[in-house]
Amino acid sequence: MTATETFVAHRNLLFTVAYEMLGSAADAEDVLQETWLRWADVDLGEVRDERAYLVRITTRLALNRLRTMKRRKESYVGPWLPEPLLTAPDVAEDVELAESVSMALMLVLETLAPTERAVFVLREVFEFGYDEIAAAVGKTPAAVRQIAHRARKHVDARRPRETVSARETRAVLESFQRALATRDFQSLLDVLAPDVVLLSDGGGVKQAALRPVAGADKVVRFMSGGIGRTDAVLTSGLTVVNGNPALVLNLNGELDGVMAVRLDGGRISGLYYVRNPEKLTRVESETSLTLR
Structure with missing residues (x-):
């Protein structure tokens, strides 16, 4: 498939990932636009797992957006x-x-803290492996396991x-x-x-x-x-x-x-x-x- 066809095939998944991390459809759409721009510059010959690669881009961009949104929410009325x-x-x-x-x-x-939210969503909702999540959030697999355990305990309570x-x-x-x-x-x-x-x-x-x-x-x-x-x-x-x-x-x-x-x-x-x-x-x- 072409880069465009691959992106379209995974678009609903990427939107769901971004939305669950952000809680905002508008911000999720912005993240998807940025994901597409970065994906369009990728050498597909170097990509082994296109789905995981796209989710990794989306997660990193959503994490950046989530930190920005945190400041925005602090001044939100009500x-x-x-x-x-x-x-x-x-x-x-x-x-x-x-x-x-x-x-x-x-x-x-x-x-949850931004990284905790990303790890929880990718692990508990989308069932990604620890190695894949580690690549997406810039942590070691061991650190991701600890974060996932802490986030799961927090959410379950x-x-x-x-x-x-x-x-x-x-x-x-x-x-x-x-x-x-x-x-x-x-x-x-x-x-x-x-x-x-x-x-x-x-x-x-x-x-x-x-x-x-x-x-x-x-x-x-x-x-x-x-x-x-x-x-x-x-x-x-x-x-x-x-x-x-x-x-x-x-x-x-x-x-x-x-x-x-x-x-x-x-x-x-x-x-x-x-x-x-x-x-x-x-x-x-x-x-x-x-x-x-």
Whole structure:
């Protein structure tokens, strides 16, 4: 294959790697553009494994971008949430892929240092070997093993405790959706875990809570004073975002945001509401993701 054909064949994989490292589709696209420019200058005769070579370029560029983003996030207004992606329904059927790009896990990955995140993503999600990862992150294989162990332990302590099926998530979201539509806040309380936490990302552009809202009563009060207010015409629809069922909410006929959830014990323990318009550009057309 030509350089172009090879890049196109692996593009969805490279985007998925970059997105899982960055949590931003826009930044992932920038990384892919830079990857292509570097790949176009490579002597293909010297490349033994084209897939691994491309992933190595993408990882190095994403690591550089991740360090830059860290400074950007420090000045971000309110909580920072990953950019939601409209994904094909069949992504939800791939349990490993759906979990790896879920809002809940992506937020856990945000708590890792850049190199830890890269190692975790390449090892635990994409199952790359230690030698391949070492070449991508500029560490020895022995160091990568230690980093992988540390990152895995960190993530396991914070990731959702149980695997929840798409069907169960959809059923809970439908109950949540009905409660919102009818402004039945008692029913809303019924689907929320007592210690539920809501994170809303307005990016300083749209109104959002500047800090996490914790506790079912506080979350219901927050929602009743915002998207649940009586003068607002709220409509919502179920969709698949980041491989998992989610809600797209429209307020007075305009796209207001995307709401993803985390479930524990059959109730909503995490609500992730992205309202920043700059992060809502990828919810109208599907983004292709893959682990291979």
